[in-house]
Amino acid sequence: MNISGIAIAVVLATFPSAIPIWLAALGETVDQASGVLDLGVEGIMLMGAIAAFVVDYFYHSALIAFIVAGLVGLAFSAVHAFISITLNGDQVVSGTALWFIGWGLSGVIYAAYFGLAITPPSVPTIGSINIPVLTSLPIVGKVLFGESPLFYISILITIALWSIMFRTQFGLNLRSVGENPLVAEVMGVSPVIYRYVSVLFGGFMAGLAGAYLTVGLTGSFYFDMTAGMGFIAVALVYFGKWNPWRVSVGAVIFGLVYALSAELESIYTSVPYQFFSMWPYIATLLIILAVGKSAHAPDALTMPYVRE
Amino acid sequence: MEPYIRMVGITKKFPGVVANDSVNFEVYKGEIHALLGENGAGKTTLMRVLYGLYRPDAGKIYVNGNEVKIGSPTEALRLGIGMVHQHFSLIPYFTVAENVAIGLGSWRNGLEIEKIKAMIKDVSEDLGLYVNPDAYVHQLSVGERQRVEIIKMLVRGVNVLILDEPTSALTPQESQQLFNVLKRMKDGGRGVVLITHKMYEVMEVADRVTVLRRGRVVLNALKGEISEKALVEAMVGKEVILGSPEKRSVPQKGALSVEGLVVKGDRGEVAVNGISFVVRGGEIVGIAGVAGNGQRELVEAIFGMRKAVSGKITVDGVDITNKDIRDRVSAGLELIPEDRLGTAVIPKLSLFQNAILHERWWDPYSKMGVLSISKARDLAKRIINSFGVATPNEQVQAGSLSGGNIQKFVVGRSMARGARYLIAVNPTAGLDVAATDSVRKTLVEFRNSGGAVLLVSEDLDELLSLSDRLYVIYRGKLVKEFLPQFDRLAIGEAMMGGQQ
Numbered sequence A: 001m002n003i004s005g006i007a008i009a010v011v012l013a014t015f016p017s018a019i020p021i022w023l024a025a026l027g028e029t030v031d032q033a034s035g036v037l038d039l040g041v042e043g044i045m046l047m048g049a050i051a052a053f054v055v056d057y058f059y060h061s062a063l064i065a066f067i068v069a070g071l072v073g074l075a076f077s078a079v080h081a082f083i084s085i086t087l088n089g090d091q092v093v094s095g096t097a098l099w100f101i102g103w104g105l106s107g108v109i110y111a112a113y114f115g116l117a118i119t120p121p122s123v124p125t126i127g128s129i130n131i132p133v134l135t136s137l138p139i140v141g142k143v144l145f146g147e148s149p150l151f152y153i154s155i156l157i158t159i160a161l162w163s164i165m166f167r168t169q170f171g172l173n174l175r176s177v178g179e180n181p182l183v184a185e186v187m188g189v190s191p192v193i194y195r196y197v198s199v200l201f202g203g204f205m206a207g208l209a210g211a212y213l214t215v216g217l218t219g220s221f222y223f224d225m226t227a228g229m230g231f232i233a234v235a236l237v238y239f240g241k242w243n244p245w246r247v248s249v250g251a252v253i254f255g256l257v258y259a260l261s262a263e264l265e266s267i268y269t270s271v272p273y274q275f276f277s278m279w280p281y282i283a284t285l286l287i288i289l290a291v292g293k294s295a296h297a298p299d300a301l302t303m304p305y306v307r308e
Numbered sequence B: 001m002e003p004y005i006r007m008v009g010i011t012k013k014f015p016g017v018v019a020n021d022s023v024n025f026e027v028y029k030g031e032i033h034a035l036l037g038e039n040g041a042g043k044t045t046l047m048r049v050l051y052g053l054y055r056p057d058a059g060k061i062y063v064n065g066n067e068v069k070i071g072s073p074t075e076a077l078r079l080g081i082g083m084v085h086q087h088f089s090l091i092p093y094f095t096v097a098e099n100v101a102i103g104l105g106s107w108r109n110g111l112e113i114e115k116i117k118a119m120i121k122d123v124s125e126d127l128g129l130y131v132n133p134d135a136y137v138h139q140l141s142v143g144e145r146q147r148v149e150i151i152k153m154l155v156r157g158v159n160v161l162i163l164d165e166p167t168s169a170l171t172p173q174e175s176q177q178l179f180n181v182l183k184r185m186k187d188g189g190r191g192v193v194l195i196t197h198k199m200y201e202v203m204e205v206a207d208r209v210t211v212l213r214r215g216r217v218v219l220n221a222l223k224g225e226i227s228e229k230a231l232v233e234a235m236v237g238k239e240v241i242l243g244s245p246e247k248r249s250v251p252q253k254g255a256l257s258v259e260g261l262v263v264k265g266d267r268g269e270v271a272v273n274g275i276s277f278v279v280r281g282g283e284i285v286g287i288a289g290v291a292g293n294g295q296r297e298l299v300e301a302i303f304g305m306r307k308a309v310s311g312k313i314t315v316d317g318v319d320i321t322n323k324d325i326r327d328r329v330s331a332g333l334e335l336i337p338e339d340r341l342g343t344a345v346i347p348k349l350s351l352f353q354n355a356i357l358h359e360r361w362w363d364p365y366s367k368m369g370v371l372s373i374s375k376a377r378d379l380a381k382r383i384i385n386s387f388g389v390a391t392p393n394e395q396v397q398a399g400s401l402s403g404g405n406i407q408k409f410v411v412g413r414s415m416a417r418g419a420r421y422l423i424a425v426n427p428t429a430g431l432d433v434a435a436t437d438s439v440r441k442t443l444v445e446f447r448n449s450g451g452a453v454l455l456v457s458e459d460l461d462e463l464l465s466l467s468d469r470l471y472v473i474y475r476g477k478l479v480k481e482f483l484p485q486f487d488r489l490a491i492g493e494a495m496m497g498g499q500q
Ligand SMILES: Nc1ncnc2c1ncn2[C@@H]1O[C@H](COP(=O)(O)OP(=O)(O)OP(=O)(O)O)[C@@H](O)[C@H]1O
Pocket: B014, B015, B017, B018, B019, B037, B038, B039, B040, B041, B042, B043, B044, B045, B046, B291
């Protein structure tokens, strides 16, 4: 295979690989902007993935599958919201618990419905939207105008989130809760309401991200299929400095790293594949090192708000 | 004229203290009402009740003649009452305009920064409250931040503005600017409540004065009707106190000496500005002052928790200015810090582990890096028995004891370590009568056996009853030395910046 062939394959795979981290990271951005860290994204994504798969398998509707996955994610994150906002519990502990539960439960649900089939069951993937004329442009045509609907949805959500966070009273209130909930409350903003809304939204987005993995990308579910994407999404929020635009850029960079490592993995079969699959995680480490202390995190991130 | 706000019979209790005891308080439009009182007199509590942050245990509040219940700051703001707190409540990483805009409009609205800037300009221009609305708050000086706080309230259309010790962190010029703003607000028909410790501020701007002492109103008058002397007397009380009881020893040799000490505060300001004094064995030297005049920085510098910019600290003639804390402890210096659970003990460790916290690296509690638990427990038992610490045993967590018993343990630990120079900061704050008595007795016995005590306290009665000598600290300087019989009034005046 020649270089340009590899390059084209990698570029074509970039956005599809980016979408799940992208969606999850956008949700986590709102979460964290309000001062709540949700480390359970990984588990919520898995729950979304299995929920969407089951729904699509039995009811043959990708749209309903996505909606149900989002709602399952929302319900799951409600547990985290209740523990960390209402009970003032430790957000790290609660998030970690969510991850474990989602990780195990998604596997159990799969086994309960499908058992151990020799040929794993699958559903058709949702395919892509081809925008007429533009799709036929060389290279960029296919990459930018022939993507999965979730690609366009991600862009729309990015724009919407940025506008809400930085151009509305709601967004300012939300960010003030993440910086200093006491100040917010004294100015008439309820930290509890804003944090609940944010955490539930983050859960919904992580559910969608999981649904994309099964119904959107691979058409099947397998155990632990997120393989750390949820944690990479959390790291991306730091890289993106709590700004939806930067978070999106980070997600696309990660999509590129995923696509590249997958492509090289399929070409250099003599190299143990683990060598390539560790790249995204190394990239995560490098990003965290590079961003380091330069970013200003919301001051009240991970701090429960205890009213006097 | 009807007062805009009338608080009647307000009582607010906290565990162990009655912070406000049937307090009556009025605010009139077009007036500046100064609220005075010593540290802990209950000023902040009273105003927090008015601002909806605390629910009173008894009493009524009337606004414009109507009885109201104020359950939250939002309701207070709706009634036209605003408050600027002792510690600023601004978000450093937001701009001035963003800070003003928090919670301002309906959440459904867009954020129209230009409109907010116009509002800021509107309320601030004729009052002379200039700040750049696009600046980030962390870039602003303390004086500017305060202006932002005031603007925040004015934009919400308050009729009455409460300021809690607004000048404590300001330079004299900034204070002057603030007073001009307050006077213009008053001329514009608003009411102002000014909480303060400083006499000249009252004399300069107030129209009406209320003095609180231990939660009760002891004086309420128009400024014109009352002398400065009478005000000070109302604040510090009249009782004559005779100085240290069981006074016995002549100062012995050996001394903790501080010469020309200069120390910076957290924000880089000069907090201790050239302080010199000597504490000899066999005496208790008191430091009196309103909180925030450099006491904390002075103590931290002497004990090595904060760097001295210049000056010299010696113990028995040995220079310890740049030594680390361990060397200071070996030299016989001990600290009884104000923040018991934060600095004096580790709440989650057992008493015996806390007993040897400093000793870790030395015999006999550690042999080649291995702790000798039995020796540590013996030490803890000794402290518990000799200082009457009420605890089931030496293995319970330090944090599970009452404040008084923790303090007895902390003081006892310093004694057991062979302290010769003791710095005690508010050693009886928050303790009940019996614990207070026990701690004070220990300090006096320590003095009588030749120890030296530097007693830094906000409780004037404590200082007057224990000290052999006493200095007043004001704005980072020791402004005056007092000897028994202590002249309470003169000390009070010096603390408030008079008679320099
Ligand atoms: N939230 C609280 N919980 C328990 N006790 C409190 C609380 N707030 C204040 N107190 C106590 O109530 C008393 C009055 O405190 P307050 O803060 O009103 O005094 P103040 O006059 O404002 O003093 P300062 O000049 O030091 O600010 C003090 O004994 C204080 O320890």
